[in-house]
Structures are given as structure tokens and as C-alpha cells.
Amino acid sequence: MKKNLMIIFTLLLxxxxxxxxxxxxxxxVEGVTEASADTGETKKLRISLGLNDKxxxxxxxxxxxxxxxxxxxxxxxxxxxxxxxxxDRSAIEMLQFGTLDITIPSTAPFTSFVPEYGVFxxxxxxxxxxxxxxxxxxxxxxELAEKASEQGVKQLAWWENGFRQLTNSKKSIxxxxxxxxxxxxxxxxxxxxxxxxxxxxxxxxxxxxxxxxAMQQKTVDGQENPYPTILLEKYPEVQKYVTETNHIYSPFxxxxxxxxxxxxxxxxxxIVESAALEAGEHNRKLSRETAASxxxxxxxxxxxxxxxDAELEKFRGAVKPVIEKYKESIGxxxxxxxxxxxxxxx
Ligand code: TK8
Numbered sequence: 001m002k003k004n005l006m007i008i009f010t011l012l013l014x015x016x017x018x019x020x021x022x023x024x025x026x027x028x029v030e031g032v033t034e035a036s037a038d039t040g041e042t043k044k045l046r047i048s049l050g051l052n053d054k055x056x057x058x059x060x061x062x063x064x065x066x067x068x069x070x071x072x073x074x075x076x077x078x079x080x081x082x083x084x085x086x087x088d089r090s091a092i093e094m095l096q097f098g099t100l101d102i103t104i105p106s107t108a109p110f111t112s113f114v115p116e117y118g119v120f121x122x123x124x125x126x127x128x129x130x131x132x133x134x135x136x137x138x139x140x141x142x143e144l145a146e147k148a149s150e151q152g153v154k155q156l157a158w159w160e161n162g163f164r165q166l167t168n169s170k171k172s173i174x175x176x177x178x179x180x181x182x183x184x185x186x187x188x189x190x191x192x193x194x195x196x197x198x199x200x201x202x203x204x205x206x207x208x209x210x211x212x213x214a215m216q217q218k219t220v221d222g223q224e225n226p227y228p229t230i231l232l233e234k235y236p237e238v239q240k241y242v243t244e245t246n247h248i249y250s251p252f253x254x255x256x257x258x259x260x261x262x263x264x265x266x267x268x269x270x271i272v273e274s275a276a277l278e279a280g281e282h283n284r285k286l287s288r289e290t291a292a293s294x295x296x297x298x299x300x301x302x303x304x305x306x307x308x309d310a311e312l313e314k315f316r317g318a319v320k321p322v323i324e325k326y327k328e329s330i331g332x333x334x335x336x337x338x339x340x341x342x343x344x345x346x
Contacts, residue, residue: 042076045260045272047102048085048094050208054232055081056290057104057252060159060283067275075268083209089188096152098259104252106161108187111330113151116144117253118330119338121191123319124312126249126342129288134345136251140338153255156276160287161226161250167239168222169215172305174243176200176314183221185211190329192248194322199315215239226250227294228287236301244295244306247315254280 045068051057058081065077086094088105092113095103111118119125119140126132135141136158145155166173168182180200186192188205196203204220214220215238222239229235230242254276261269298304307315327335 042074043264043268045075045077045101046085047077047079047104048083048091048100049079049081049104050083050088050091050106051229052082052233056228056283056286057159057161059286060279061104063282064275064279067278068271071271071275072268074265075271083207087207087209089207092153092255095255095257095260098257100257101260102254102256104159104254106187106250107253108189108192108250110148110253111189111191113153114144114147115330116147116334118189118191118326119335120251121189121195121248122323122326122330122335123195123247124316125339127246127346129284131342131345132249132251133284135338135341138341138345140341143334148253148255149258152258154258154261155253155255156273157254157280159252159254159280159283161252162228162287162291163246164224164226164248164250165230166222166224166243166245166247167230167235167302168241168243169218169239170221170241172241172243172303174305174307175311176318183219185214185220185223191322191326194325195247195319198322199318212238224248226287226291227298228290231294231298231301232290236298240303242298242302242304244304245312245315252283 047061047064049057049061058079061079065079068075068077085091085100086103088103088109089112091100091103092105092110094100107117107120111121126135141158148155166184168184170182171178173179173182176199179196182201184196184201184203185206186196186203188207193203193205204214206214206220211220211223212233212235215223215235222241223235224245224247225233225235230239256272256276261272264272
């Protein structure tokens with residue numbers, strides 16, 4: 001009994017001390033909101049990114065910072081790249097808790113928060129960037145952003161990760177059978193796992209922050225990402241073969257913590273939202289230019305192959321049951337609506 005009282009007393013003492021020692025310019029939301037609303041201090045907005053500072057994602061985040069800070073000196077944007085603060089999933093959770101302000105993850109890990117974003121994980125659905133732009137900038141894009149706000153985060157814009165391609169250290173991939181038993185890292189997403197299994201590979205879900213080491217240590221044979229990531233994250237150092245499959249188009253989503261958003265003045269909200277949208281345009285343009293130039297560079301550093309259209313039909317055939325299976329968990333009606341939008345956009 002006496003011992004328990006001592007423990008409770010110590011804990012109480014510690015939390016009083018922590019509260020008393022606050023650093024004036026706090027970086028948890030409550031601190032920031034209270035301090036700046038009253039004192040007009042500069043608010044710090046911290047962005048967590050999974051990719052490094054050579055990538056279009058980082059460059060466009062710098063553009064966002066520039067746009068915000070040129071419009072007001074009441075906001076200061078800090079960018080943390082290469083998963084320094086967190087991987088995609090943990091960063092989303094930190095937004096929900098209010099211990100981080102902004103993150104720009106792929107949609108695949110976000111499906112465990114909002115299943116409808118799983119439409120982007122249905123393989124071979126989006127064929128080119130024209131269709132992508134029409135669908136994302138249309139009703140479907142708005143409806144998804146609406147659903148995100150039910151999870152304590154606000155989606156301000158669509159950014160671009162890109163069309164995903166396969167790399168591996170074992171062999172050149174030209175046909176479906178070449179995938180047999182290949183240990184492929186996937187994002188933490190059941191549909192990706194199901195699709196690679198259905199195509200004969202041996203998939204492993206893994207956070208992006210662990211991927212390079214896993215390839216280096218040959219825990220996995222391969223992975224799939226857009227060309228800019230393959231080149232700028234230095235995958236040719238640990239992968240020999242690159243195969244053009246365009247099997248999935250991955251959007252990035254610009255997410256801000258609802259707590260952070262609520263702590264901003266209306267003027268600051270307008271500045272942040274328009275900067276996220278404008279930097280999103282910058283990001284799409286830069287990602288597409290980089291995808292084209294990265295492919296040319298990679299052809300000089302890796303053994304490149306492209307799966308023929310005829311062979312891709314077999315890939316599509318193999319994943320069909322997976323698409324049917326996951327329509328339910330995503331939401332049958334929403335998938336139908338999405339596929340209609342895609343067809344109309346083609
Ligand atoms: C970076 C990830 C990455 C994604 C993946 O945080 O995990 O392979 O393509 O871009 O979002």
C-alpha cells in the first residue's frame with residue numbers, strides 16, 4: 001500500500017514538473033495552438049516524409065514551404081524526410097494524436113484507416129496519367145477526401161507517387177511464370193499481398209523505412225515502386241533487374257492533422273490549403289518529368305525488361321479473383337462508382 005502511494009506521488013510530481021518545464025515554443029498541437037493564438041508567435045508545421053531529399057516528394061514539399069512562408073510569417077514549415085520521424089502508417093497515427101502536423105503517404109497504408117482508398121490498389125485499373133487526373137480531380141477524389149476527415153485527418157490535395165514497376169536481384173522478368181516464388185516486398189496492404197500471391201510470387205508486407213536494408217540483406221528478392229523512387233533511393237546498388245509493369249498507380253495524399261487544422265486561423269487555413277494544391281500541381285509535373293528521365297538513367301544502371309501486352313493479359317487474369325474478393329471490403333458500390341469514373345475518363 002505504502003509503496004503504491006509512493007509510486008502515485010512520484011508520477012504526479014513528474015507530470016507537474018513536465019508541465020512546468022514546457023519549452024515556450026511547444027511542438028505538440030495543444031501547446032502551439034494556445035501559444036500562437038494568444039501571442040502571435042510563429043507556428044511550426046512539421047511534415048513527415050518517407051522518401052529522401054532527392055525525390056519529387058521532397059522538392060514539392062519545399063515548394064509548399066516556400067508558398068506558405070512567402071504568404072505569412074506566422075507559419076514556419078519544417079520538413080523531415082527519409083522516415084526520420086515515422087513510416088507512413090505511424091505518421092498517420094501521429095496526425096490523429098496531434099503529435100505531428102502533416103504527412104504525405106501513399107494511399108495503400110491508409111486503407112486500414114479508410115478502406116475506400118483501396119480502389120487504387122486494384123491492379124491494372126488506371127492506365128495513364130490523363131485518366132488518373134480526371135478521376136482524382138473528379139467526384140471520386142472529393143468523396144474520398146470527405147471520408148478521410150472521419151479519421152481525424154484532413155486531405156488537402158492529391159500528390160503523385162506514380163506508376164509502380166518491379167525490381168529484383170534474381171532474374172529478368174518477362175512472363176508471369178518468372179514471378180514464381182520471387183520474394184517481393186509489398187506495402188502494408190492486403191490487396192497488394194493478395195495480388196502478388198495470385199501472380200505466383202512470395203510477397204512480404206513491410207514499411208518503406210525497412211525496405212533498403214531488406215534488399216541489401218536479401219531478406220527480399222525484389223520490390224515495386226515508381227521509377228523516381230527506384231533511381232533516387234539508389235536501388236541499383238541492391239537490385240539488378242527492373243521490369244516495366246505499370247501494375248498500379250499510387251497517389252500520394254497530402255494529409256494534415258484535424259487538430260492542427262482546427263488550431264489555425266481562417267487566413268492560415270486558406271494559405272495552407274492553396275499551397276498544398278499548388279504544390280500538388282508542381283509535384284505531378286515534376287514526378288512525371290522525373291519518371292521519364294529516371295527510366296533512361298536506370299536503363300544504363302540495371303537490366304531493363306518490359307512485359308509485353310499479351311503477357312500482361314495473363315497478369316491481369318491472375319489478379320481478377322483478387323479484385324473480385326476485395327470489392328466487398330472496399331465497398332461494392334464505391335468500387336462500381338470508381339470503375340465507372342475510370343471508364344468514363346478513358
Ligand atoms: C514512402 C512510401 C513509398 C511507397 C512504398 O513513405 O511504401 O513503397 O511507394 O513511396 O509511401
